[in-house]
Amino acid sequence: xPELPEVETVRAGLEKHVVGRTITDVEVLHPRAVRRxxxxxxxxxxxxxxxTILAARRRGKYLWLDVEAPRGVDRFALVVHLGMSGxxxxxxxxxxxxxxxxxxxxxxxxxxxxxxxxxxxxGWHLDDYVDAESADVxxxxxxxxxxxxxxxxxxxPDPFDSGFDRDEVVRRMRGKHTEVKRALLDxxxxxxxxxxxxxxxxxxxxxxxxxxxxxxxRRKLAELLDAATAVMSDALAVGGTSFDALxxxxxxxxxxxxxxxxxxxxxxxxxxxxxxxxxxEEFMNRGSFFCPKCQPRPRQ
DNA sequence: CCCCTCTCCTGATCGC
DNA sequence: TGCGATCAGGAGAGGG
Numbered sequence: 001x002p003e004l005p006e007v008e009t010v011r012a013g014l015e016k017h018v019v020g021r022t023i024t025d026v027e028v029l030h031p032r033a034v035r036r037x038x039x040x041x042x043x044x045x046x047x048x049x050x051x052t053i054l055a056a057r058r059r060g061k062y063l064w065l066d067v068e069a070p071r072g073v074d075r076f077a078l079v080v081h082l083g084m085s086g087x088x089x090x091x092x093x094x095x096x097x098x099x100x101x102x103x104x105x106x107x108x109x110x111x112x113x114x115x116x117x118x119x120x121x122x123g124w125h126l127d128d129y130v131d132a133e134s135a136d137v138x139x140x141x142x143x144x145x146x147x148x149x150x151x152x153x154x155x156x157p158d159p160f161d162s163g164f165d166r167d168e169v170v171r172r173m174r175g176k177h178t179e180v181k182r183a184l185l186d187x188x189x190x191x192x193x194x195x196x197x198x199x200x201x202x203x204x205x206x207x208x209x210x211x212x213x214x215x216x217x218r219r220k221l222a223e224l225l226d227a228a229t230a231v232m233s234d235a236l237a238v239g240g241t242s243f244d245a246l247x248x249x250x251x252x253x254x255x256x257x258x259x260x261x262x263x264x265x266x267x268x269x270x271x272x273x274x275x276x277x278x279x280x281e282e283f284m285n286r287g288s289f290f291c292p293k294c295q296p297r298p299r300q
Numbered sequence: 301c302c303c304c305t306c307t308c309c310t311g312a313t314c315g316c
Numbered sequence: 317t318g319c320g321a322t323c324a325g326g327a328g329a330g331g332g
Contacts, residue, residue: 001325032309061326084309084325100310119309121326178303187327195325285306286325 002082003061004158004192005235005257010088011063014056014113017090018065021107022052033102033115036081036151037125047126048078048105060158060191064127064149076128077149083121089114127151158192159229166229170221173213180216181209181283184228193228196264197235199289201228203263208295209288215298234260263289 002010026048028034028041037044047069055066064077080088089098091112103115103124115124127149148155157164169190173183183189184198193201202209204227207220235257262272267280271291281288 003326081326083327085311117309118311119324121309176302182304185326284304284325287323 001084001194001196002086003194003197004160004232005197007058007061007063007082007192008160008236010082011056011058013090014063014065014088017111018053018107018113019056020053021109021111022050023048023067023105023113024108025049025106027104027106028102029104030102030120032120033117033123034125036079036123039126044124044126047074047076053078059148059152059161060155060187061194062149062152062155062191064152076126079125079127079149079151080115081122083117083119083123085119086115086117086122089116125151155187155191156189158190159225159232160192164190166222166225167218169225170218173221174216174218176213178213179209179283180207180211180213180221180224181288183213184209184224185284190225190228192232195286195288196261197228197231199263200231200261201225202295203290204231206294208290208297209283211298263291265289 026045028045031041034041034044048067050070051067052070053065054068057064057066062079062081064079066075067078068075080086082088085100091098091114093106093110093112095112098114098116100116100118101114102117102120105113107113115122117123129147130150130153131147156169159166172189173180176183181198181202184193184201185195198209201224205220205224207216207224213221238257238260263278266278266289267287269278270276271278271294274291274293276291276293278289279292281290
């Protein structure tokens with residue numbers, strides 16, 4: 001599933017392949033893909049037609065293209081969320097449509113930017129900017145790295161964001177009474193972490209996800225956040241190498257990092273640290289993988 | 301306000 | 317071979 005490392009790989013690909021291009025036309029093939037857009041599909045199409053892509057940015061699992069309308073009259077964000085299965089692909093005009101093609105943006109260089117999404121949890125929408133530090137005030141510098149699309153102003157900095165403050169996240173976690181895995185997945189506390197990297201970080205920090213945040217030491221929570229940062233950094237290092245000239249990679253899985261996973265998907269296999277058989281348990285309607293010896297369950 | 305459950309969606313896979 | 321059940325989970329709405 002696309003979490004921070006996969007989304008960053010996509011962002012880097014877009015920066016390389018579509019920044020500087022002008023959108024000549026847009027086609028929405030599935031209305032659900034633009035359901036978060038305020039306004040209808042024709043509105044989104046009309047505003048993107050003729051617009052130039054100035055930059056590709058990201059926070060957590062959200063990415064956006066910084067876009068300028070013709071003659072510089074309007075500056076806004078084309079916000080993309082990949083959801084569970086979304087892909088941003090660059091293809092030659094006239095290449096056969098992908099099976100789950102949802103939106104097509106034709107560019108001025110003979111390529112198309114395609115949003116392909118099997119499960120349609122993701123989508124595109126247009127948004128204006130607010131200042132990142134005071135999320136309710138319009139920024140003087142739309143598209144500036146310090147500004148965010150309004151709809152994602154509630155998303156916390158991710159560990160690779162210059163505004164990320166690990167000790168502040170620890171403090172806020174300890175101010176809550178909730179299971180620590182739930183907190184790791186809370187995008188308003190720390191963004192970019194999804195189910196896979198949450199399990200990996202908990203395994204690295206030898207912490208059970210069912211432990212309650214206000215009962216964990218500052219030191220241990222700091223170790224957990226450092227582990228989350230490290231595992232996503234490791235994954236990015238191998239995920240960022242796998243796109244070719246016309247393909248902005250997101251494989252919807254964990255890419256080349258899959259072979260490096262220590263927890264996710266390893267139920268019944270020996271823990272790579274102690275050899276104990278890994279377990280899978282249901283949590284928040286999704287799977288959680290952990291070593292029962294290294295990551296002992298809290299007492300009830 | 302805070303916490304937590306539910307729901308959206310579709311293709312792959314499995315058991316009968 | 318066919319078919320129904322199950323599984324995958326990001327994130328926001330809504331309930332308690």
